[in-house]
Amino acid sequence: MKKSYSRLPKNILMISCIVMTLNQSLSGQQSQPDRVSPLVSAEWVKQNSTNPGVVILHVSSTKRDYENGHIPGARFLWPGHIIIATENESTFPAPEEDAAKKLRELGVNNESHIILCGIYGNVIQVSRIFVNLEHYGLRGKVSILNGGFEAWMNAGYESSQTIPQVKKGRFKPLIINNLVNGEFVKANLKNSAYVITDARPKAQYDGTTGAPRPGHIPGTKNLPQPGMYDGKSFMFNSPESIKAAFDKLNIPPGSRPLFYCHTGNSASIDYVAAIVAGYEPLIYDGSMEEWSSRFEWPVEK
Numbered sequence: 194m195k196k197s198y199s200r201l202p203k204n205i206l207m208i209s210c211i212v213m214t215l216n217q218s219l220s221g222q223q224s225q226p227d228r229v230s231p232l233v234s235a236e237w238v239k240q241n242s243t244n245p246g247v248v249i250l251h252v253s254s255t256k257r258d259y260e261n262g263h264i265p266g267a268r269f270l271w272p273g274h275i276i277i278a279t280e281n282e283s284t285f286p287a288p289e290e291d292a293a294k295k296l297r298e299l300g301v302n303n304e305s306h307i308i309l310c311g312i313y314g315n316v317i318q319v320s321r322i323f324v325n326l327e328h329y330g331l332r333g334k335v336s337i338l339n340g341g342f343e344a345w346m347n348a349g350y351e352s353s354q355t356i357p358q359v360k361k362g363r364f365k366p367l368i369i370n371n372l373v374n375g376e377f378v379k380a381n382l383k384n385s386a387y388v389i390t391d392a393r394p395k396a397q398y399d400g401t402t403g404a405p406r407p408g409h410i411p412g413t414k415n416l417p418q419p420g421m422y423d424g425k426s427f428m429f430n431s432p433e434s435i436k437a438a439f440d441k442l443n444i445p446p447g448s449r450p451l452f453y454c455h456t457g458n459s460a461s462i463d464y465v466a467a468i469v470a471g472y473e474p475l476i477y478d479g480s481m482e483e484w485s486s487r488f489e490w491p492v493e494k
Contacts, residue, residue, distance in 0.1 A: 262352035311341035320461035330367035400494035418462035
């Protein structure tokens with residue numbers, strides 16, 4: 194299975210448009226497209242839950258969690274419809290047409306504002322779905338309920354066991370290349386347009402632990418994803434705290450952060466945090482699962 198990459202057309206006018214788009218895509222904080230807030234509060238969801246343009250998706254590995262109680266009007270999204278595994282990668286976007294079919298069943302349109310509601314601290318899983326939905330063309334239209342279903346209940350709002358009747362959506366995928374492969378990373382190790390950053394804990398970055406080869410991709414920085422959220426409430430830190438963490442990376446103006454971890458899952462936390470901080474991030478999908486198993490590629494400690 195191959196990721197989609199755009200091809201430059203031959204028409205000169207079209208090339209000019211593509212060049213403008215590429216230049217905008219490399220300008221990091223300065224070119225962030227119109228976006229809904231990547232994080233919303235339980236209060237915001239309560240105030241906007243009846244908006245017909247808002248689609249709340251309850252994300253859980255088991256449907257029983259949804260059936261036991263969910264935000265009124267929320268639809269159930271099983272992560273396996275959006276995230277799959279292949280022979281070569283543990284984490285990979287589901288085929289776009291399969292994902293699009295499921296999203297249409299859930300009432301999603303291209304203009305919908307998607308709210309992802311996790312449960313039981315599955316913030317990494319929810320963040321990876323955020324990444325994949327952006328990949329399918331919903332960039333700038335996805336938010337995470339900060340703190341998940343627990344935040345909703347702790348705010349004193351009602352839950353429901355009613356399965357809502359959903360009008361089929363008209364969503365059509367339009368692939369956004371927010372995911373890159375190992376060859377791209379290898380070719381851009383010294384390209385200042387990208388700040389390649391390891392989202393794993395420091396011990397893995399340093400090479401104290403890790404398999405099959407401990408260490409990190411040469412020249413990369415480290416922004417451990419557990420530092421982006423509270424480990425008890427599973428709420429992302431304040432925007433000020435997140436921005437301060439990114440300031441320490443010294444990302445040059447116009448550069449884009451490119452995150453990796455072990456399988457491409459936990460790096461999704463840093464991806465969401467980067468949007469909070471004002472960047473347009475990327476993820477290396479194969480991450481160290483691929484890089485460290487390619488023995489001809491360098492690893493440093």
